[in-house]
Amino acid sequence: MLTIRCQLGELDAWEEFVQAWQPRLWGFVLNMLCDQQRSEDVLQEIWARVVLSLVRLQDPARLDAWMFAVARRTIADELRAEYRRPPPGELEDIPTPDDSLELVAIIDLLEAKLSELHPLDREAVVLHYLNERPLREVAEMCGVPIGTVKSRLFRARKAIQTSVRETEDS
Numbered sequence: 001m002l003t004i005r006c007q008l009g010e011l012d013a014w015e016e017f018v019q020a021w022q023p024r025l026w027g028f029v030l031n032m033l034c035d036q037q038r039s040e041d042v043l044q045e046i047w048a049r050v051v052l053s054l055v056r057l058q059d060p061a062r063l064d065a066w067m068f069a070v071a072r073r074t075i076a077d078e079l080r081a082e083y084r085r086p087p088p089g090e091l092e093d094i095p096t097p098d099d100s101l102e103l104v105a106i107i108d109l110l111e112a113k114l115s116e117l118h119p120l121d122r123e124a125v126v127l128h129y130l131n132e133r134p135l136r137e138v139a140e141m142c143g144v145p146i147g148t149v150k151s152r153l154f155r156a157r158k159a160i161q162t163s164v165r166e167t168e169d170s
Contacts, residue, residue, distance in 0.1 A: 003060040031126040034115035113160045122154035
């Protein structure tokens with residue numbers, strides 16, 4: 001397995017590992033920070049942390065969650081001031097809509113409206129919709145209950161819908 005080869009210090013394995021993970025991490029960081037230069041700097045920091053701490057990963061089957069957790073912590077360090085502000089009106093256990101067509105439409109609007117979201121809401125959207133992580137895993141990565149993830153996703157969808165309506169009305 002590639003992770004174990006990296007833990008053993010094989011340089012060829014590290015090259016494969018970086019090639020496999022670079023696009024996923026880049027997409028996550030860029031979508032979270034919405035700034036190319038800032039994202040490049042944070043991505044370098046993520047790789048530095050991964051190189052230094054991959055040897056401590058005991059269960060290679062949890063690599064995805066571990067990598068996104070490293071990325072998330074690094075981004076959180078970058079956005080510390082924004083994370084201290086609670087998102088407006090944290091909601092409880094609001095279900096996601098079952099209408100898949102509505103979700104597809106929302107996903108199409110995300111790229112244009114992502115930077116307008118609160119960082120905590122943006123993080124839930126990026127992990128769940130753009131990185132296709134299940135709600136349970138997003139909750140685990142973010143260290144919050146599933147209901148909170150659902151609330152953040154609901155709030156993000158609502159904010160995007162409001163933003164689109166305001167754009168249409170102008």
